[in-house]
Amino acid sequence: MIFTWNIPARDDGLAGEEQVLGFDRGRSVRVLVLPAWFDEANKLRRFTVEVMRRLDSAGIDSLLPDLPGCNESLEPLEQQTLGYWREAAKAAADLLGATHVLAIRAGAMVAPDGLPGWHYAAQSGPKLLRGMIRARTIAAREAGKFETYEGLTTLGREAGLVLGGWSLGPAMISELETAEPALAPGHSDIPQTALGGPGLWLRAEPDEDAGQAESLAVLIAQSLAETAG
Amino acid sequence: MTTLPHLDGAPAEAALDRELKGLIADVLGLDAAQAEAFGPETGLFGHLPELDSMAVAGLLTEMEDRLGIVIEDDDVDGEMLETYGGLLAFARSKLDPPLDPR
Numbered sequence: 001m002i003f004t005w006n007i008p009a010r011d012d013g014l015a016g017e018e019q020v021l022g023f024d025r026g027r028s029v030r031v032l033v034l035p036a037w038f039d040e041a042n043k044l045r046r047f048t049v050e051v052m053r054r055l056d057s058a059g060i061d062s063l064l065p066d067l068p069g070c071n072e073s074l075e076p077l078e079q080q081t082l083g084y085w086r087e088a089a090k091a092a093a094d095l096l097g098a099t100h101v102l103a104i105r106a107g108a109m110v111a112p113d114g115l116p117g118w119h120y121a122a123q124s125g126p127k128l129l130r131g132m133i134r135a136r137t138i139a140a141r142e143a144g145k146f147e148t149y150e151g152l153t154t155l156g157r158e159a160g161l162v163l164g165g166w167s168l169g170p171a172m173i174s175e176l177e178t179a180e181p182a183l184a185p186g187h188s189d190i191p192q193t194a195l196g197g198p199g200l201w202l203r204a205e206p207d208e209d210a211g212q213a214e215s216l217a218v219l220i221a222q223s224l225a226e227t228a229g
Numbered sequence: 230m231t232t233l234p235h236l237d238g239a240p241a242e243a244a245l246d247r248e249l250k251g252l253i254a255d256v257l258g259l260d261a262a263q264a265e266a267f268g269p270e271t272g273l274f275g276h277l278p279e280l281d282s283m284a285v286a287g288l289l290t291e292m293e294d295r296l297g298i299v300i301e302d303d304d305v306d307g308e309m310l311e312t313y314g315g316l317l318a319f320a321r322s323k324l325d326p327p328l329d330p331r
Contacts, residue, residue: 039283127290127294130290131286131287131290132286134286134289134290135282135283135285135286135287137302137305138282138285138286138305139282139283141305142282148302149301149302164283198254198255198256198258199255201287202255202256202258202287202291203256203257203258204257204258204279204280204281204283204284204287205279207258
């Protein structure tokens with residue numbers, strides 16, 4: 001089901017309203033799902049929801065909130081920062097009554113450390129940024145322009161950058177240059193190799209893989225059973 | 230993450246070939262058999278519809294990760310991406326020598 005959550009007011013004093021996609025039946029385990037970002041968000045959206053569907057069948061609630069500036073959000077993406085997304089993820093966890101967190105790819109960089117959970121194929125800020133800037137330099141070259149990695153990084157720190165159609169502000173670029181996912185107590189890594197296939201974020205177009213979605217849901221259910229037992 | 234410890238002799242060459250084919254198959258969502266059939270002259274950029282600029286970026290980033298190499302802007306040219314043989318030669322040149330412990 002789709003509903004909304006209210007993000008607490010920021011400096012400007014206005015509370016925001018964001019969408020949540022949830023399988024919410026008031027069960028005891030409620031997993032906050034923090035999705036992949038930018039281009040990877042599109043490529044992994046269906047996979048992410050397929051995992052949630054399977055968690056639902058396994059008796060586990062899951063909640064996928066939009067972070068400000070993402071998906072259906074009305075907030076401008078270029079004004080978002082990593083720090084604010086961290087706060088937003090924490091606020092969503094509190095408001096939605098999450099008991100666990102499943103952070104996917106770059107989502108692991110903003111996973112609340114107060115909840116136990118899992119990082120699936122965690123992505124670091126520098127790698128994320130490198131891939132996006134590289135795509136831009138290659139596209140520029142095809143268009144007969146010449147842009148360098150260093151030049152774009154410098155520009156990005158000062159004025160922000162549009163990378164693959166995603167408008168990132170200077171603060172976000174600077175934060176991504178050093179941000180690493182950190183495993184908080186109670187967090188564990190689930191590497192892509194545990195899912196038995198190549199990561200769907202690698203594909204040129206969004207794709208799906210029922211087997212991989214099943215593997216991830218099963219790993220989570222097993223991990224929950226072990227902790228409970 | 231897989232790294233290739235040494236690159237001397239035929240076994241290492243075969244390992245690099247296997248790694249690179251697997252990597253291309255993963256990035257482009259190709260059948261393993263299709264990638265396995267790649268030869269030196271098999272066309273890549275401009276020949277495979279899956280390989281657009283975003284996918285090239287993904288491919289290069291995966292190569293850095295899995296082969297433990299660093300690819301600079303200046304390294305990326307039409308020649309290295311045009312054929313499978315070109316990409317393999319590029320990967321080999323990045324790995325051997327000197328070996329980078331990264």
